[in-house]
Amino acid sequence: MNEEELLRRLRQAFQVEARERMDSLAAKLADMERGLEGEEADQALEVAYREMHSLKGASRAVGLADIEAVCQSAEGLLAALKRKEIQPVAPVIDALYQALSAVEDRLEGREEAGPDTSTVCRRLEDALKAAKKTTEAPPPEKTPTTEASGRPEGSPAPSAEPDPISSEPASVAVSPSKRAEGAPDAPRREARTVRVDVDRLDLFLHRAEEFISTRLEMERHLRDLKRLLGRLEHMNKRCSFATKELRWLREAAEAAGGESDGSTPSEVRDLLEFVETSRQSLLEAYSQARNVLQHAEGMHHRMGQLVDDLMEGAKEVLLQPVSILFSGLSRMVHELSRHLGKEARLETEGEDVELDRRILEELKDPLVHLIRNAVDHGLEEPAARQAAGKNPVGVVRLRVVRRDAGTAILYVEDDGRGVPLDQVKGQAVTRGFLSRAEADALSDEEALQLIFRSDLSTSPLVTDLSGRGLGMAIVKDKVDNLGGKIRVTSEAGRGTRFELQLPISLATFRGVLVEEAGRFFILPTLCVEAVVRPGKEDVRRAEGTWTISHQGAVVPLHRLADVLGLGPSGNGSDSQEGCSNVVIVQAGGKRRALQVDAILGESEMVLKPLGTYLGRVHNLWGATVLGDGRVVPVLNPLDLVRQPESRGSVDARKDAAGGDTGRQWNVLVAEDSVTSRTLLQNILTAAGYRVKTAVDGMDAYTQLCEEPFDLVVSDVEMPRLDGFELTAKIRANDKLKDIPIVLVTSLDSREDRERGMEVGADAYIVKGSFDQSHLLEVMDRLL
Structure with missing residues (x-):
């Protein structure tokens, strides 16, 4: 290996070490910033000094003079802190953070992005001098080892340095007797580690996962063996019965005289001999099959234990502590708060909780956004915090708690001003998501959910940190796609907390195998709320589509084949009326009931990603391999629960269906509530309909007689003429009787629904389970 190749490899290793x-x-800088005292402070400072010293030496070994120079100056600052010549005041910590940023820029090849090396070194030295002047304690006789007075500007720091052992004997070379007195640096066995490329770890996990398929295949063979044993037992019983019958026949023949010599007829004797021989062979085969089955069951049990242990070990190899995710965030909080003119620190808890490396990677961007959001939007300026009786230094806290064997919860909290709900509602009104009356009617919990809407931000300006209104929507999508959940709570003046519920591992999962339209699919068990066999009274056509009553709620019911776009289900449009196999799926706060042909069982499975070529495929999460070798799609619950997306306008919907694209439909909305009327009008107008409103049923009927409308959306409880009466009146008018009518009401009893259908309504939508996509889908079908 030539010197150039050797240096390249050394620098690659240095990148990881650095x-x-x-x-x-x-x-450790974050610990120092928190104001630790006593032994803990000394420990943090000792570790920081040693890390900087080692980083300087490693950079010198690979010929990176700029990094060496920055580390040399930073080490001098840390050495002065160790000797108590200066205190860890804010300018000193700031200078050290700037040194880390400078080193990172040079590692990433971004030297031009920040100040040059001489400027960084000068700032470190200036921070040292300024800190010395403000320190009450007299300076020691020796000057810091890295104070470079007289060094030409721009030149790298000298590589020669005093021996740290001779200059700091108390902190580096501790005598055995002093260590025995309880020093925290008592010798202990360090963990032995080896660096392995992550791609190799992934390959190892995938190979280990193949054993799950092998175990499933062995389970199938066991079932086959049991069926074979049952058939052999059945044949043995048949032979036993035949033997008895033949013996009876022989005895009867002998009693009748048989042949002239009185013996049994030869045919009967030969047949009986054949049956008895066959029965004996069957008994031997049955005994061998039973032994084979017992042996196979023992092997399956041992194999199951080995596979479980192997998978557990393989998953543990890919599990990493969340401290890896937290690393670097304290520096980000520090730099961001300084940039915004604030004071903030990051506190962490539960760093030893371990999650799948793939989950940690997917969480990086959401976590960075949540922390930036907390510092930018949540924490107040120091003066405002003091005026509110708070510590001028704001706190962003990360906590990880392992809830059970398969789930962990990540909390992102701040002690800031809380989410300004009035601003959130105002932005929702400005963006046209809600009317002012609708926004005012929202509860605090409902208003908080608005922050997850895209294109909604409370920041008045678009900056490099905020204002685009996309971040929280992306955070929610990331968490949902990991199979997790996100929840937010906020209290004015006290702060905000985001709760992220996450799986521990993505390696394996439990899934429900279903059959639909002659194909097999997997639904993740985590998102299956219930498997039911509804009665006819539970299934009704009440919202323009089929619905099912489950635990007091009305859930939209669809055939899985229709949701996946597999074509007609083959059972007719009214097939839901007699459905027997229904899976209720819950994800992202929504539910949907899916009718399938058969539910085949539930077991542990291995999730195979779709790969880089396929990327994101709607409705699909990945695939798995069954024990018989079949590759079965794993469905994405988040996509399944989302109703078919409403297109931007009626014209677009009709164009997709091959209809008339030049027609804009006229819709009349009859609603006495100003809030509900405005909500419906905004939804339908945004979808491309031409909308007029009526304040009650009588007003609606008058307008229907005066001008043409293509569809009526009406409330039920209205003065003068309610929705039921309006519907009956329309159906009694020969000119109006064919207009589709959708009733949108808070009345959700079975009697009210039945009355709506009896008077002639085409759809009945309950406000309690109202979803605008339901309404648009129903109207699209009716038109």
Whole structure:
């Protein structure tokens, strides 16, 4: 290997080492920033000093003079802190953070993005001098080892340095007797580690996952063996019965005289001999099959234990502590707060909780956004915090708690001003999501959910940190796609908390195998709320489509084949009326009932990703391999519960259906509530309909007689003429009787629904379970 190749490899190794040491440095700087005292403070400072010293030496070994120079100056600052010459005041911590940023820029090849090396070194030295002047304690006789007075500007720091052992004997070379007195640095066995490429780890996990398929295949063979054993037992019983019958026949023949010599007829004797021989062979085969089955069951049990242990070990290999996810965030909080003119610190808890590396990677961007949001939107300026009786230094807190064997919860909290709900509602009104009356009617919990809408932000300006209104929507999508859930709570003046419920591992999952339209699909068990066999009284056509009553709620019911776009289900449009196999899926706060042909069982499975070529495929999460070798799609619950997306206008919908694209439908909305009337008008107008409104049933009927409308959307409880009476009146008018009518009401009893259908309504939508996509889908079908 030539010197150039050797240097390239050394620098690759240095990149990994440098990032680890910088993460450790950032964590210790965060500890120092929190104002630790006593032994803990000394420990944090000692680790930071050693990390910086090692980073300097490693950079010198690979010929990176700029990084070496920055580390040399930063080490001098840390050495002065160790000797108590200066205190860890804010300018000192700031300078050290700037040094880390400078090193990171040079590692990433972004030297031009920040100040040059001489400027960074000068800032570190200036911070040291300024801190010395403000320190009451007299300076020691020796000057810091890295104070470079007289060094030409721009030149790298000298590589020679005093021996740290001779200059700091108490902190580096501790005598055995002193260690025995309880020093925290008592010798202990360090963890032995080896660096392995993550791609190799992924390959190892995938190979281990194949054993699950092998175990499933063995289970299938066991079932086949049991069926074979049953058939052999059945044949043995038949032979036993035949033997008895033949013996009876022989005895009867002998009693009748048989042949002239009185013996049994030869045919009967030969047949009986054949049956008895066959029965004996069957008994032997049955005994061998039973032994084979017992042996196979023992092997299956042992194999199951080995596979479980192997999978557990394989998953543990890919499990990493969340401290890896937290690394570097304290520096980000520090730099961001300084940039915004605020004071903030990051506190972490539960760093030792381990999650799948793939989950940690997917959480990086959402976590960064949540923390930036907390510092930018949540935390107040120091003066405002003091005026409110708070500590001028704001706190962003990350906590991870392992809830059970398969789930962990990540909390992102701040002690800031809380979410300004009035601003959130105002932006929703400005963006046209809601009317002012609708926004005012929202509860605090409902208003908080608006922050997950795209294109909604409370920031008045678009900056490099905020204002685009996309971040929270992306955060929610990321968490949902991981199979997790996100919840937000906020209290004015006290702060905001985001709760992210996450799976521990993505390696395996439990799934429900279903059959629909002659194909097999997997539904993740985590998102299956219930498997039911509804009675006829539970299934009704009440919202323009079929619905099912489950635990007091009305859930939209669809055939899985229709949702997946597999073509007609083959059972007719009214097939739901007699459905027997229904899976209720819940994800993203929504539910949908899916009718399938058969529910075949539930078991542990291995999730295979779709790969880079397919990317994101609607309705699909991945695939799995069954024990018999069949590849079965794993469905994405989040896509399944979302209603078919309403297109931007009626014209677009009709164009997709091949209809008339030049027609804009006229819709009349009859509603006495100003809030509900405005909501419906905004929804339908945004979808491309031409909308007029009526304040009650009588007003609606008058307008229907005066001008043409293509569809009526009406409330039920209205003065003068209610929705039922309006519907009956329309159906009694020969000119109006064919107009589709959709009743949207809070009345959800079975009697009210039945009355709506009896008077001639085409659809009945309950406001309690109202979803605008339901309404648009119903109207699209009726038109």
